Amino acid sequence: MTVNTTSAVYLQQQMQGRVLTPEDADYEQLRRGWNLTINQYPSLILVAETVEDVVAGVRYARETGLGVAVQSTGHGLQIPANNSLLILTSRLNAIEIDAQARTARMEAGVVWGKVVEKAVPYGLAPLLGSSPHVGVVGYTLGGGIGWLARKYGLAADSVRSIDLVTPDGVLRHTSPTENADLFWGLRGGGGNFGVVTALEVELFPVTSLYGGNLTYSGELAGPALRFYRDWIQTLPDEMTSSIAVLRFPSFPQVPAEMRGKAFVILRAAYVGDDAEGEAYIQQWLDWNPPLSNAFHTLPFSEIATVSNDPVDPAPTFYSNELLDGLSDEAIDVIVQNIITNPTAPLMVTELRHAGGAIARVPADSNAIGNRDAQLYMQMAGMAPTPEIQAAVVAYIQQYKAQLQPYLRGNVYLNFIKGHEATSRVKDAFLPESYKRLMALKAHYDPDLMFRFSYQLVPLPVAE
């Protein structure tokens, strides 16, 4: 069967949800995700209303030879899903909290903010990341580092079970005792093995924390990075933190008062005794008075205010590297590339302190690699046009070349996209885990139906 209007009608007849062709009025809006740098033209879009819709969609893609792309929010689109069946999960949004078992079961379209809303009344917290608008599935399949990471680990480590429709069109339950091979690979292996329909995760007893952010002028970037490097050596696992150096681009999209201005932002969350958390932050206030200080004791429901991530769809291109430490020379390269160069197309470099609970999980318990890395270094730029995106990509390349002597040569999956979602995937894993993932891929998806996520079998890709 080939993909044409007749076959779209055939698929629609099996659906409670909608099937859209490029001729449909809503196609234009639905083909784009949150990250506007990905310009994709799927052959068909399926807005799933039920798990049965997902099963029918995957079976249809099998019959027609279409690749399958999955999207809940579009925050993490890696590769344009052209000539595909794009399955949108955003309407699958049931959440069940089991307060006694301290778990949440979430359907595939759920975003983290909704889980926080449901869990907080029970005094419980999930391991979300910096933005409540990010989807639970994409985030968790790629690892999931958030403000509780050093205390409780990565989101992927909190997963109890996963339901998914595998490329053969079969709905499977995976857990430590059922389909354990898939359960292992799904936690860290990205969207390579099918469409996840539901995820069950552990929740943690956190009701409030001492958290927030400090902002300094960009002129202090070098000294602040040095202070941060030494400060994190003293921290207990209760403290998860990051430091970002950034220069806002002179784009009209940026508020006039910020255009071209450089800043350093310390972000942190302390889960424990507030006075202890405050004492660690006081060290920064003693070091240098900030331009602004937003640290306070906050209810877990306000966790998103630690990062204040952008909410509206944005054209962002990003990459990352992992580091074992931060030398003076590496700091100089960061400052030169983000702060000193006023025309740098790259906007921000953020270093997140890892370790703690992330590093205590046995290396083979799931697919996540590089548990011993000390710092996750993300670099991002706004890319409102293809020309600017090309400039950001080229700038990242030369930036990384300068940083090369100080890098581990590894990446974190959730912070790569574009050509790196093809070429750098193996650098996210231990060699033996990568081999195991490749074997799983060959077994469950030999035809590479799921080829728009981080590619375990690299294929050529246009940015």
Ligand SMILES: Cc1cc2nc3c(=O)[nH]c(=O)nc-3n(C[C@H](O)[C@H](O)[C@H](O)COP(=O)(O)OP(=O)(O)OC[C@H]3O[C@@H](n4cnc5c(N)ncnc54)[C@H](O)[C@@H]3O)c2cc1C
């Ligand atoms: C503003 C912002 C803040 C972020 N903060 C953090 C952070 O603090 N920590 C962190 O670790 N990451 C963070 N990320 C990265 C984020 O985790 C990834 O981009 C993630 O992929 C987003 O998941 P999503 O479901 O929202 O996005 P989507 O674009 O909808 O999905 C991303 C990918 O996940 C896979 N996927 C999604 N749903 C399914 C499914 N049901 N079945 C199979 N595969 C699926 C697909 O491969 C898809 O391409 C952030 C990203 C943004 C834009």
